[in-house]
């Protein structure tokens with residue numbers, strides 16, 4: 001209890017410090033949406049800038065400091081994978097990594113501005129700390145997991161974050177969030193065809209299109225389990241058990257790099273791509289034409305690219321597995337040569353997709 005009060009107090013101090021800081025700097029131009037071909041999106045961005053709050057300006061100030069720090073790039077760092085159990089009680093470990101050095105590919109344009117990426121990371125740091133402190137089991141899935149698997153970060157052409165929390169912890173999480181994260185993070189309750197889920201966002205960030213929440217926001221869906229399987233909680237009772245996944249594929253969770261932070265992920269990442277039937281991983285990447293920033297379909301076409309076409313633009317993960325472990329190297333192309341940013345070693349996981357007819361039935365999710 002005292003710990004959480006302390007924490008809240010620190011955020012208040014941080015916030016006040018921010019208010020003082022912004023008196024000393026003039027807000028520079030908002031990063032334009034990277035190479036987007038959607039003109040009305042660009043227009044929207046400049047409208048937002050004029051209505052920025054003090055808190056937004058404060059975050060922007062911190063963000064600019066980070067961009068400065070990121071100018072010194074270290075390479076070839078060996079990362080130590082946190083141990084799942086004892087990291088849950090540890091201080092946050094930051095990965096030295098620079099999103100701001102990313103460029104944007106004409107085939108699959110970067111969807112997040114560097115500032116969006118920074119806000120997402122700040123949001124995830126607070127949530128991760130909150131979940132770990134209260135021992136709330138959570139994991140990354142869907143595009144967020146694919147991003148970590150192939151890029152150790154967001155998929156550059158993606159713009160949302162998907163987490164799953166155990167349904168057992170759901171009410172406790174919501175109660176604790178309303179006590180401890182109040183005034184820092186807001187929670188929106190969303191009910192739609194996929195069921196009820198929650199969106200976590202900074203209340204000061206811009207409204208997501210015409211929706212009742214802000215962007216960036218982190219989506220939290222829930223999973224249920226029995227002793228052998230887990231499955232996603234849907235509103236539709238009938239589909240609830242259509243795509244149960246064996247717990248062996250998920251637990252124990254492993255920490256995975258995601259930009260400059262570690263997030264918990266299924267120990268066999270491929271199982272998630274298999275239930276989605278994402279069978280072209282390694283051959284094609286696809287972008288969706290939906291923007292979570294504006295909560296609407298973009299007029300751009302659904303883009304796609306082959307992995308090698310993206311090498312000059314985005315760092316990528318190269319993996320090699322032995323009988324007992326898998327090594328993931330994050331590589332970037334620099335001055336026409338491949339440079340290793342960092343290396344991390346995992347316990348061996350599966351690297352060949354298994355197509356299971358069971359998952360053909362309908363839209364499978366976890």
Ligand SMILES: *[C@@H]1O[C@H](CO)[C@@H](O)[C@H](O)[C@H]1NC(C)=O
Pocket residue numbers: 083086
């Ligand atoms: C965490 O666990 C690992 C492996 O079990 C161990 O080597 C390491 O010393 C532990 N760290 C702490 C801080 O307890």
Ligand SMILES: *[C@@H]1O[C@H](CO)[C@@H](O)[C@H](O)[C@H]1NC(C)=O
Pocket residue numbers: 186187188189212
């Ligand atoms: C969202 O809108 C509903 C009504 O449309 C309102 O009751 C609710 O408080 C709003 N939620 C937030 C987080 O603003």
Ligand SMILES: *[C@@H]1O[C@H](CO)[C@@H](O)[C@H](O)[C@H]1NC(C)=O
Pocket residue numbers: 226227228229241244
């Ligand atoms: C757990 O649920 C799955 C999916 O419904 C089922 O196939 C499995 O038999 C269940 N396990 C036990 C031990 O009940």
Ligand SMILES: *[C@@H]1O[C@H](CO)[C@@H](O)[C@H](O)[C@H]1NC(C)=O
Pocket residue numbers: 289290297298299300301302
């Ligand atoms: C966006 O993609 C969906 C499905 O991929 C497609 O049905 C829709 O026509 C596309 N919309 C636009 C505006 O391109």
Ligand SMILES: *[C@@H]1O[C@H](CO)[C@@H](O)[C@H](O)[C@H]1NC(C)=O
Pocket residue numbers: 335
């Ligand atoms: C780039 O590579 C060329 C040829 O290998 C080399 O001469 C040049 O110094 C390199 N530039 C930088 C900035 O490393």
Ligand SMILES: *[C@@H]1O[C@H](CO)[C@@H](O)[C@H](O)[C@H]1NC(C)=O
Pocket residue numbers: 308311318336337338
């Ligand atoms: C960089 O790595 C990619 C993927 O392994 C490879 O296809 C490419 O030839 C490499 N480029 C250079 C210049 O070594």
